[in-house]
Amino acid sequence: MISIKITGTIINYYIHCKRQCWLFGNRINLEDNSEDVRIGKILHEIKSQESKSSEISIDNIKIDKITGEYLVELKKSDADLNSTKWQVLLYLKKLKEKGIIRKGKIEVIEKKKQDKKIHYVELTQEYEEELDKLLLDIEKFLSSEKPPIAERSSKCKKCAYYEYCNI
Amino acid sequence: MSKNYNYNYVFLFYDVSEKRVQKVFKICKKYLIHHQKSVFRGSISPSNLIKLRNELKRTILSSEDFISIIKLINKNSFDEETLGTDNKKSESLFI
Numbered sequence: 014m015i016s017i018k019i020t021g022t023i024i025n026y027y028i029h030c031k032r033q034c035w036l037f038g039n040r041i042n043l044e045d046n047s048e049d050v051r052i053g054k055i056l057h058e059i060k061s062q063e064s065k066s067s068e069i070s071i072d073n074i075k076i077d078k079i080t081g082e083y084l085v086e087l088k089k090s091d092a093d094l095n096s097t098k099w100q101v102l103l104y105l106k107k108l109k110e111k112g113i114i115r116k117g118k119i120e121v122i123e124k125k126k127q128d129k130k131i132h133y134v135e136l137t138q139e140y141e142e143e144l145d146k147l148l149l150d151i152e153k154f155l156s157s158e159k160p161p162i163a164e165r166s167s168k169c170k171k172c173a174y175y176e177y178c179n180i
Numbered sequence: 181m182s183k184n185y186n187y188n189y190v191f192l193f194y195d196v197s198e199k200r201v202q203k204v205f206k207i208c209k210k211y212l213i214h215h216q217k218s219v220f221r222g223s224i225s226p227s228n229l230i231k232l233r234n235e236l237k238r239t240i241l242s243s244e245d246f247i248s249i250i251k252l253i254n255k256n257s258f259d260e261e262t263l264g265t266d267n268k269k270s271e272s273l274f275i
Contacts (some may be wrong), residue, residue, distance in 0.1 A: 162243075
């Protein structure tokens with residue numbers, strides 16, 4: 014059984030950067046003044062205007078779009094699709110618990126709107142087991158006293174927590 | 181993400197049919213400063229630029245109207261000369 018508090022964003026950050034995950038999961042929010050986060054939100058809005066489908070909330074997760082066959086997750090860029098993959102797997106698992114079987118689809122909105130890239134994910138037995146382990150790890154991790162030490166890397170420069178980590 | 185410039189200043193020129201010109205004017209006014217009869221300009225964040233572009237796209241009729249947006253890095257990346265007087269009651273450019 015999945016605990017109530019782990020959301021898609023948290024699992025995504027856990028794979029992407031553990032420190033970002035801890036900060037976000039422990040309500041240290043610096044995303045409100047991040048231009049990139051704002052752009053992502055707007056792209057989301059525009060996409061949902063076009064397709065007239067809105068976000069669906071189930072328990073604590075928010076699903077971008079659901080069709081007869083697919084669960085769709087929208088992303089601004091295809092940087093670190095691995096994190097997104099786990100995010101989608103979590104959603105698929107949630108739906109499965111509710112008795113809804115879907116395949117996962119990740120839609121990437123490039124800045125140049127012509128080449129839309131689509132990636133597919135399916136929930137397999139191995140993934141499910143891995144996911145359960147991962148969720149336990151994340152829960153333990155989030156309840157730790159302090160976030161892990163910041164490690165500088167190239168992905169940091171676009172992060173909303175950049176200033177926080179590199180004071 | 182190859183050529184990813186951070187544009188923060190735009191000039192916007194529009195040729196829009198009279199039926200829709202009011203709407204377009206109102207949208208532009210939300211984000212930019214009215215500069216000449218059908219020219220707007222001003223500082224704008226990349227996220228607001230996406231918003232503006234989207235709103236305009238939904239308002240105009242693409243077979244009849246024409247909007248051109250010149251994007252610049254910031255307001256120091258161009259130079260301006262003016263001749264004559266601006267009779268519009270707009271914000272003075274020289275405070």
